[in-house]
Amino acid sequence: MRLPESPHLRLFLRRLILGLGLALLFAWLALRPRPDNDDRLVVREWLAMGTLVSVSLYLDEGQSRAAAESALTGLEGLLADYERRWRAWGDGELAALNARLAQERVSIPATMQPLFARAAELSSASAGRFDVRIGRLVELWGFHDETQFRSTPPDPVALNQAVAALAKAPPLPPDGHAYGPAPGVWLDFGAIAKGDAVDRAIDHLRSEGYANAIVNAGGNLRTCGRRGNRAWRIGIRHPRPDDRHRLLATLESTGDEAIITSGDYERYFEFDGHRYHHLLDPHSGQPAQGLQAVTVVTQNGALADAASTALFVAGPQHWREVARALGIDQAFVVTAEGDVEITAALAPRVTFIDGLHIKTVP
Amino acid sequence: MTRADVIAIGLAAAAVGATYAHFWQPAMAATQFEVRIAGQPSGRYALDGNRDILVEGRLGPSRLRIENGRVRFIASPCRNKVCVHSGWLSHGGDAAACLPNRVSISLLGDAEASVDAVSF
Numbered sequence: 135m136r137l138p139e140s141p142h143l144r145l146f147l148r149r150l151i152l153g154l155g156l157a158l159l160f161a162w163l164a165l166r167p168r169p170d171n172d173d174r175l176v177v178r179e180w181l182a183m184g185t186l187v188s189v190s191l192y193l194d195e196g197q198s199r200a201a202a203e204s205a206l207t208g209l210e211g212l213l214a215d216y217e218r219r220w221r222a223w224g225d226g227e228l229a230a231l232n233a234r235l236a237q238e239r240v241s242i243p244a245t246m247q248p249l250f251a252r253a254a255e256l257s258s259a260s261a262g263r264f265d266v267r268i269g270r271l272v273e274l275w276g277f278h279d280e281t282q283f284r285s286t287p288p289d290p291v292a293l294n295q296a297v298a299a300l301a302k303a304p305p306l307p308p309d310g311h312a313y314g315p316a317p318g319v320w321l322d323f324g325a326i327a328k329g330d331a332v333d334r335a336i337d338h339l340r341s342e343g344y345a346n347a348i349v350n351a352g353g354n355l356r357t358c359g360r361r362g363n364r365a366w367r368i369g370i371r372h373p374r375p376d377d378r379h380r381l382l383a384t385l386e387s388t389g390d391e392a393i394i395t396s397g398d399y400e401r402y403f404e405f406d407g408h409r410y411h412h413l414l415d416p417h418s419g420q421p422a423q424g425l426q427a428v429t430v431v432t433q434n435g436a437l438a439d440a441a442s443t444a445l446f447v448a449g450p451q452h453w454r455e456v457a458r459a460l461g462i463d464q465a466f467v468v469t470a471e472g473d474v475e476i477t478a479a480l481a482p483r484v485t486f487i488d489g490l491h492i493k494t495v496p
Numbered sequence: 497m498t499r500a501d502v503i504a505i506g507l508a509a510a511a512v513g514a515t516y517a518h519f520w521q522p523a524m525a526a527t528q529f530e531v532r533i534a535g536q537p538s539g540r541y542a543l544d545g546n547r548d549i550l551v552e553g554r555l556g557p558s559r560l561r562i563e564n565g566r567v568r569f570i571a572s573p574c575r576n577k578v579c580v581h582s583g584w585l586s587h588g589g590d591a592a593a594c595l596p597n598r599v600s601i602s603l604l605g606d607a608e609a610s611v612d613a614v615s616f
Contacts, residue, residue, distance in 0.1 A: 142498075142500065145500070146498075146500035146501075146503070146504065149500070149501065149504045150503075150504040150507060150508075153504045153505060153507065153508035154507060154508055154511050156508065157508040157509070157511040157512045157515075158511060158515065160512060161511070161512050161515035161516060162515070164516075165515065165516065179532060179535060179591070179600065179602060180535035181534060181535050181593070181595065181598060181600070184595065185593075185595065186591060186593040186595070186600050188591065188602070188613065190612055190613065283575045283576040285575070285576075348612055348613045350613045350614075350615075352616075353614065353615050353616035354615070355613050355615055357613075361612060366612045366613070367589075367610070367611045367612050368611060368612065368613055368614070368615060369587060369589065369590065369611035369613070369614040369615070370614070370615050370616070371614055371615065371616035375582070375583040375584070376583070377566075377583075377584055380583060380584060380585055380586060380587060380590060381587060381590070381611070381614065384611060393615045394615060395615045395616050397616060399581065399616075400578070400616065401576070401578065402576075402578075403576055429615060
């Protein structure tokens with residue numbers, strides 16, 4: 135193609151081409167796919183502990199993907215053993231212990247004593263809002279087995295008997311060495327074991343040399359390190375997601391903390407227009423009322439897990455005092471009306487979606 | 497500045513606008529998702545077009561619906577439909593599962609604009 139003779143037109147075309155070129159360059163710079171070191175991110179998901187477990191590792195320079203995959207296979211084995219040991223119903227150690235508990239004093243295996251002792255401590259610090267002795271209640275409600283969910287509330291007489299038996303049962307021993315006889319008690323560590331498991335998983339990965347990781351066991355997650363040159367970015371699920379909002383909030387974690395949420399949407403059924411969920415109040419035997427979700431951020435996963443349940447059961451009036459009693463200063467709750475109350479220590483870290491009523495509390 | 501300069505600047509500005517309009521996506525939007533059955537990857541699907549996908553799980557088929565860049569479970573042979581109640585997923589890093597049927601989906605997106613994990 136020959137350029138036109140007119141010098142003005144030639145100048146115009148030259149400028150136009152330059153201008154369009156620059157425009158496209160800037161647009162491309164703004165919109166190009168971000169350079170991401172995805173080749174250093176290793177992700178694995180599998181079904182374990184009755185939920186979806188997802189692990190992300192960010193490799194250091196020189197760490198190989200193959201070695202990371204084999205560390206993850208080791209972790210799968212570790213969590214499978216852990217799950218079997220702590221399952222309340224089944225053929226593991228806790229289930230065997232449960233089967234004898236009504237009649238006799240049972241010694242607790244040494245490997246299980248630390249979590250027994252921790253559960254005893256957190257149960258007493260939360261004034262019984264968190265209680266691992268509630269297995270019979272969980273069973274009556276049918277929340278113990280995802281394939282056997284009920285769709286109606288249990289028989290009130292049976293439920294009242296179970297609540298009365300629990301009220302009379304001995305507390306867990308603070309040293310975690312032996313327990314029983316405890317008729318009416320069936321131990322269910324479901325409100326603490328996933329948090330403890332993510333702690334152990336992070337410890338395992340660290341001992342294998344992986345300092346940057348997220349372990350997420352069905353929404354109960356623990357972070358360590360960072361994702362390369364940025365912090366790990368964590369979403370918090372909206373308790374009543376709609377078309378536009380699946381997440382309620384996001385926060386960044388530079389590691390070494392657990393971020394655990396308990397919500398009335400995780401396991402529930404609806405009957406007669408009422409929602410019956412799995413977060414049972416040990417004192418009434420009924421699903422706790424007044425909140426939709428509680429998120430707790432603290433260093434230890436077992437504590438975060440138990441605390442998220444305890445705060446949920448404590449409800450809108452008492453969650454703050456129970457948090458203090460448990461030593462939790464970073465937490466937020468979503469009330470039954472969909473409003474957010476967040477502690478002053480956590481508020482600056484969390485970015486909520488628009489349109490929420492957010493109240494910061496001391 | 498001649499009239500030609502004005503035209504050239506105008507065209508350049510229009511080109512920027514058109515490029516944005518063409519390529520812009522909402523923050524944190526995922527571009528595709530992975531389906532797993534009992535933890536084993538069974539396929540990756542783009543989040544474009546509107547269509548349903550049937551995934552054969554342990555109990556039977558789970559139906560996934562893709563619509564306007566989002567995906568959700570719309571039916572599954574489980575009792576309590578926790579998967580269906582999970583609703584639409586659109587953020588990279590988000591996931592949902594039908595545990596009884598052993599079917600899970602996880603969304604993949606631009607890593608700089610996604611969350612790395614979701615607490616629920």
